[in-house]
Amino acid sequence: MRFLIVRTEIRAAADVDIAIAWATGGRVRDETVSPEPRRQVVHAEDREAALLLARALSTVGAVRRGKQRVKVLPLEGPAPS
Template sequence: MRFLIVRTDVRAAADVDIAAAWSGGGRLRDETTAPEPRRQVVHAEDRDAALHLARAIASVGAVRAGRQRVKVLPLDEPQHGWHGPTDGRGS
């Protein structure tokens, strides 16, 4: 499965916006309608490579300071879904 590793800026949120989202049960940020600005984008062919790259990107000072974040996003559908325990404990 292929992955996209993205380093983005963290958008600041006012205390009033946070309180409104918590009280209304809504989302403070919706990445589908207004994604955070991207700073760096890298592709990886497997999960191990993606996590290795994400750890390297996370060492950037702005990420460590909390001004940016690193996201690992799958680009393909998983090959096999998890169906629960097979020893009878799942029901």
């Protein structure tokens, strides 16, 4: 299975938005509607390689300070048995 490793900016959430999401049971952020801006994208052929690349991207200063995050996303479903 192939994987996509993405480093993104973290959007700030206003207190009002958090309160509304808490009260209604909704979400503060919905990646399907409004994805976070991408900073870097890398492909990997297997899970082990994807996790290794994600760990490497996690050492970036902005990620360590909490300004950005690293996501590992599968590109294909599991192989049929």
